[in-house]
Amino acid sequence: MMTQSKLPYEWLEEILNLAAEWIVVVDREGIIRYINGAYCDFLDTDTVNAVGKHVQDVIENTRMHLIVKTGQAEVASIQSIKGSEMIANRYPLYVGGELVGAVGTVMFRNSQDWLDYSRKVQPVLEELKYYKKRFDKELRSKYGFGDLIGIHPKFQEAKRLAERVAGSQSAVLLSGESGTGKELFAHAIHQTSPRGHFPFVRVNCASIPEHLLESELFGYEEGAFTGAKKGGKKGKFELAHRGTLFLDEIGDMPLHMQSKLLRVLQEKEIERVGGQLPISVDVRIIAATHRDLEQMVREGKFRQDLYYRLHVMKIEIPPLRIRKDDLVAIAKSLLRKLERKFNRQGLSLSYEVITRLQQHSWPGNVRELENVLERAVNVLDGTVIQIVHLPLYLQEHVPHTAQQSVLGTQHTPIIPMRDVLMQAEKQAIQNALRHTSGNKQLAAKLLGMGKTSFYDKCRLYGL
Numbered sequence: 137m138m139t140q141s142k143l144p145y146e147w148l149e150e151i152l153n154l155a156a157e158w159i160v161v162v163d164r165e166g167i168i169r170y171i172n173g174a175y176c177d178f179l180d181t182d183t184v185n186a187v188g189k190h191v192q193d194v195i196e197n198t199r200m201h202l203i204v205k206t207g208q209a210e211v212a213s214i215q216s217i218k219g220s221e222m223i224a225n226r227y228p229l230y231v232g233g234e235l236v237g238a239v240g241t242v243m244f245r246n247s248q249d250w251l252d253y254s255r256k257v258q259p260v261l262e263e264l265k266y267y268k269k270r271f272d273k274e275l276r277s278k279y280g281f282g283d284l285i286g287i288h289p290k291f292q293e294a295k296r297l298a299e300r301v302a303g304s305q306s307a308v309l310l311s312g313e314s315g316t317g318k319e320l321f322a323h324a325i326h327q328t329s330p331r332g333h334f335p336f337v338r339v340n341c342a343s344i345p346e347h348l349l350e351s352e353l354f355g356y357e358e359g360a361f362t363g364a365k366k367g368g369k370k371g372k373f374e375l376a377h378r379g380t381l382f383l384d385e386i387g388d389m390p391l392h393m394q395s396k397l398l399r400v401l402q403e404k405e406i407e408r409v410g411g412q413l414p415i416s417v418d419v420r421i422i423a424a425t426h427r428d429l430e431q432m433v434r435e436g437k438f439r440q441d442l443y444y445r446l447h448v449m450k451i452e453i454p455p456l457r458i459r460k461d462d463l464v465a466i467a468k469s470l471l472r473k474l475e476r477k478f479n480r481q482g483l484s485l486s487y488e489v490i491t492r493l494q495q496h497s498w499p500g501n502v503r504e505l506e507n508v509l510e511r512a513v514n515v516l517d518g519t520v521i522q523i524v525h526l527p528l529y530l531q532e533h534v535p536h537t538a539q540q541s542v543l544g545t546q547h548t549p550i551i552p553m554r555d556v557l558m559q560a561e562k563q564a565i566q567n568a569l570r571h572t573s574g575n576k577q578l579a580a581k582l583l584g585m586g587k588t589s590f591y592d593k594c595r596l597y598g599l
């Protein structure tokens with residue numbers, strides 16, 4: 137019967153031509169013993185010409201002659217032939233337990249196959265590239281411990297502690313004034329932790345309106361409320377799955393949300409708004425605040441149980457005014473950052489500017505310094521930042537020169553309107569913050585400003 141007898145040689149050859157894409161067989165010396173017609177067509181040769189030649193003389197970038205030496209298969213490796221990236225498989229050929237040669241196949245029997253395939257795959261690759269870029273931009277942490285500049289003992293202590301806790305799974309509480317670098321620490325902890333390859337997601341608890349915070353954190357199901365997106369929406373917890381959720385300004389989280397957060401931390405499950413089923417999440421929390429949470433617990437404004445949970449690993453980041461020795465090093469690193477941003481080179485500070493910066497009390501900490509330097513670079517023509525390039529409130533403290541005293545007030549400099557308005561705006565915000573003991577929500581309300589624009593302004597002025 138046909139099924140029991142061996143296949144005729146011509147059949148085998150035809151089957152190889154049909155099924156095995158392109159195929160080449162070499163002996164132990166790397167001499168081609170068989171190559172199918174389709175492969176020859178692509179290589180602009182024919183079997184009579186190719187068989188008997190060394191494989192390297194017929195196929196560019198081949199590794200077949202190496203397979204007969206190593207005896208190791210190479211699967212799905214990319215091989216460039218005639219300007220096309222092909223996918224090659226190479227197998228050692230054993231007969232009766234002895235290595236006699238190697239068989240190589242190349243996917244895509246003709247260039248049309250390859251074109252059809254790449255047309256199908258290209259959009260998927262583009263999409264992948266797009267999401268990878270978005271992931272890198274939005275969800276990957278940007279800073280490591282090397283970006284945390286400072287040698288002040290308190291700062292070093294905070295850095296050491298942060299490095300130690302990075303490897304653990306516990307929640308971390310970062311405490312420090314606004315602009316001291318809490319977010320930078322959070323990035324560095326995440327990046328160094330085993331979760332570093334997973335998302336880093338930031339939520340500013342103070343800038344999200346109270347009624348939106350729950351759906352922002354836990355997501356919602358389709359139809360959960362009017363205006364809910366079709367198909368629902370993932371919350372930050374789901375986005376941060378296997379990674380880290382950075383809860384900035386946690387002291388501003390409303391009490392009922394604190395209870396929900398505590399439940400999630402205990403049960404490791406969330407429920408979307410309007411959802412029926414719990415969703416498991418594996419998220420590490422890093423929280424930050426500029427408030428005195430202990431005091432808030434005493435006043436009943438922060439849940440004690442949540443505080444204890446977060447307090448296990450508390451890291452205090454010192455304000456810039458107590459670590460003036462670090463100021464120049466930080467300023468220099470910020471200037472390197474600004475050079476990249478504005479495509480400038482060799483930016484530096486004059487001696488007077490360094491002295492002036494060291495005299496200032498930096499209520500807005502490193503962020504204020506960053507804003508001051510960015511403004512200076514914007515108005516700077518050369519490369520050395522001088523006193524005149526500083527904002528007015530920093531220039532004002534400069535002792536009057538003899539010439540200025542002689543000239544008196546008749547020669548009060550004309551100040552650009554934009555600077556005058558910014559100065560007034562900053563003072564109004566500082567004043568409101570003083571009145572509310574740093575409560576930004578209340579300060580925004582007193583000034584009749586929206587939360588988001590208030591926060592933007594605070595960032596702008598380093599408050």
Ligand SMILES: Nc1ncnc2c1ncn2[C@@H]1O[C@H](COP(=O)(O)OP(=O)(O)OP(=O)(O)O)[C@@H](O)[C@H]1O
Nearest residue numbers: 283284285286314315316317318319320466502503
């Ligand atoms: N030690 C440091 N070295 C270099 N840059 C720093 C350092 N600390 C902070 N910065 C920079 O200062 C800016 C403010 O830092 P960051 O946003 O981390 O502060 P924050 O404490 O989280 O502020 P807020 O509480 O207002 O959110 C960032 O641009 C950061 O890169």
